[in-house]
Amino acid sequence: MAGPSASGAAGGPDGVRAPRPRRDRELNRRKLLAAAREVFRDRGLKATLDDVARHAGVGVGTAYRHFPNKQALIDELVDDMFARVEEATRAGAEDPDAWRGLAVGLERVAELQALDRGLREVVFHSERAATAGLRHQEQIRRNVDLTVERAKEQGVLRADAEPWDLVVIQQMLAAVTERSGRPDLWRRYLRLLLDGLRAAPDQAEPLPGGHFGRGPDAPGPDWAGPPSPGPDAPGSSPA
Amino acid sequence: MAGPSASGAAGGPDGVRAPRPRRDRELNRRKLLAAAREVFRDRGLKATLDDVARHAGVGVGTAYRHFPNKQALIDELVDDMFARVEEATRAGAEDPDAWRGLAVGLERVAELQALDRGLREVVFHSERAATAGLRHQEQIRRNVDLTVERAKEQGVLRADAEPWDLVVIQQMLAAVTERSGRPDLWRRYLRLLLDGLRAAPDQAEPLPGGHFGRGPDAPGPDWAGPPSPGPDAPGSSPA
DNA sequence: ATCAAACCGGAGATTGAATCTCCGGTTCGT
DNA sequence: ACGAACCGGAGATTCAATCTCCGGTTTGAT
Numbered sequence: 223m224a225g226p227s228a229s230g231a232a233g234g235p236d237g238v239r240a241p242r243p244r245r246d247r248e249l250n251r252r253k254l255l256a257a258a259r260e261v262f263r264d265r266g267l268k269a270t271l272d273d274v275a276r277h278a279g280v281g282v283g284t285a286y287r288h289f290p291n292k293q294a295l296i297d298e299l300v301d302d303m304f305a306r307v308e309e310a311t312r313a314g315a316e317d318p319d320a321w322r323g324l325a326v327g328l329e330r331v332a333e334l335q336a337l338d339r340g341l342r343e344v345v346f347h348s349e350r351a352a353t354a355g356l357r358h359q360e361q362i363r364r365n366v367d368l369t370v371e372r373a374k375e376q377g378v379l380r381a382d383a384e385p386w387d388l389v390v391i392q393q394m395l396a397a398v399t400e401r402s403g404r405p406d407l408w409r410r411y412l413r414l415l416l417d418g419l420r421a422a423p424d425q426a427e428p429l430p431g432g433h434f435g436r437g438p439d440a441p442g443p444d445w446a447g448p449p450s451p452g453p454d455a456p457g458s459s460p461a
Numbered sequence: 462m463a464g465p466s467a468s469g470a471a472g473g474p475d476g477v478r479a480p481r482p483r484r485d486r487e488l489n490r491r492k493l494l495a496a497a498r499e500v501f502r503d504r505g506l507k508a509t510l511d512d513v514a515r516h517a518g519v520g521v522g523t524a525y526r527h528f529p530n531k532q533a534l535i536d537e538l539v540d541d542m543f544a545r546v547e548e549a550t551r552a553g554a555e556d557p558d559a560w561r562g563l564a565v566g567l568e569r570v571a572e573l574q575a576l577d578r579g580l581r582e583v584v585f586h587s588e589r590a591a592t593a594g595l596r597h598q599e600q601i602r603r604n605v606d607l608t609v610e611r612a613k614e615q616g617v618l619r620a621d622a623e624p625w626d627l628v629v630i631q632q633m634l635a636a637v638t639e640r641s642g643r644p645d646l647w648r649r650y651l652r653l654l655l656d657g658l659r660a661a662p663d664q665a666e667p668l669p670g671g672h673f674g675r676g677p678d679a680p681g682p683d684w685a686g687p688p689s690p691g692p693d694a695p696g697s698s699p700a
Numbered sequence: 701a702t703c704a705a706a707c708c709g710g711a712g713a714t715t716g717a718a719t720c721t722c723c724g725g726t727t728c729g730t
Numbered sequence: 731a732c733g734a735a736c737c738g739g740a741g742a743t744t745c746a747a748t749c750t751c752c753g754g755t756t757t758g759a760t
Contacts (some may be wrong), residue, residue: 234755235731242758244707244758245758246707246757247706250707270746270747271748279711280708280734281708281710282709282710282748282749283709283710284706284707284709286750287708288709288716291749292747299723312475328705340608347640379713381563385651387653390637390641390646390650390651393636393637393640394634394637396636397632397633397635397636398629398633401585401632402629405638407629407668407670408759410626410670411626411629411630411633413660413666413669414626414654414672415653415654415657415660416656417657418653418654418656418658419657420654424661427652429652429653430652431643431645431649432649434556441626447752457662473753483727483728483729483734483736485727485736485737486735489736489737508716509717509719510717510718510719510720511739514739519737519738520720520738520739521719521720521738521740522720522721522722522736522737522738522739523737523738523739524738525719525720525721525737526736527719530719530720531718531719673723
């Protein structure tokens with residue numbers, strides 16, 4: 223009869239009672255999370271918390287009781303998203319055929335983001351990507367570095383390619399999906415980019431843009447470095 | 462002393478007087494247009510009409526007296542933008558060396574849009590691009606078609622490339638500029654894409670995406686065809 | 701079965717940003 | 731010099747999104 227901690231608090235660090243939470247609470251929480259995944263996937267992060275609540279079949283009040291605001295709800299999902307991307311890059315880094323690994327890694331990640339608008343916005347856009355999923359982000363970076371390094375060793379990737387090129391390529395593919403509305407069109411341009419990425423004898427001209435007038439050790443774009451300056455370029459004319 | 466049409470109306474089709482408009486009116490109009498070009502170039506179309514007015518050194522009221530709303534002001538500029546793009550594509554279409562023409566055309570257009578955020582938004586995003594600059598748009602399409610056609614004839618462009626690929630490529634380059642904040646990074650990826658676009662013996666795999674399950678004669682993406690379905694994809698799961 | 705605490709739903713208050721109007725004061729053309 | 735036309739910018743208006751509040755319902759315990 224006496225289950226664990228029949229009536230009093232068990233071995234909690236403080237004297238806090240455990241008043242047996244109601245069953246529907248947890249249920250609603252799950253429903254909200256699931257609905258959020260769907261809504262953000264289809265309509266992006268700009269979807270309203272009201273939308274999520276309606277999609278979950280609960281009231282707005284319930285939504286706000288579980289999550290103080292939309293950002294908190296998003297934060298709850300971000301880690302998952304990065305985890306999926308990490309997994310997708312792992313396959314590429316581990317393939318013994320480095321070229322196939324490169325191609326497969328790019329393809330997997332592109333597949334993920336082509337199907338999930340919320341993921342695109344979290345992974346590529348936001349400066350708040352820095353806020354969460356850091357552990358995953360580091361591993362992703364390591365996977366990408368490794369993929370590129372091995373592809374160069376095997377002589378299948380042009381020597382002037384850099385790891386962050388793959389990130390930029392994902393951004394470009396995301397743009398194709400976003401602006402065309404076609405969920406598969408990116409494959410065409412991935413093929414094109416892969417053909418350009420492959421080591422070839424007649425690539426006389428090196429890729430430009432290897433070094434700008436920036437810091438001493440930051441040849442790449444702003445991602446993976448300090449947060450970007452934001453969508454607006456300041457420093458316009460002073461009247 | 463007596464200037465042209467000293468006091469009465471000249472040859473107007475109706476009896477409307479021409480009461481000699483004040484000089485500052487036209488001046489302010491010019492100032493507003495110039496300011497709008499700068500502001501939209503630097504901050505995009507989401508800039509406020511108030512912003513434009515402030516930048517022009519006039520009051521908001523003046524702005525609204527000259528243009529009923531922001532869209533009207535934008536419409537006044539759109540034609541110019543498309544004209545510049547048309548001019549940029551012309552060079553590519555006329556070059557006797559078709560490959561150089563292709564490369565130069567892509568580069569010129571990319572330069573234009575990399576420096577002008579407003580142009581990016583007008584030319585690539587909006588469904589309202591359909592509203593204005595139609596004459597230019599048709600000529601642009603003709604230039605692009607010609608460029609591609611000749612490059613294929615000369616055997617320098619892979620046979621499975623299509624004219625609308627060039628449009629998509631511009632979108633990708635625009636995304637690079639937009640998301641990196643680097644005004645020159647696109648050159649790197651244009652090189653990459655050009656290397657992928659060039660006819661080569663080892664391109665065994667054709668580009669995918671030539672035909673989807675769409676209409677009978679619409680293999681390409683939605684631009685240059687019917688207006689796009691908008692940013693949101695409906696048809697989500699039915700609960 | 702009964703009760704009180706905890707939870708739910710959704711109308712609407714609040715906030716914020718952008719658009720547009722109105723009127724006193726100034727400038728232009730005659 | 732004079733009056734019409736124009737200018738400037740404070741603030742009314744609109745619109746959408748976020749969040750709060752309270753009457754009614756459900757849950758778990760006695």
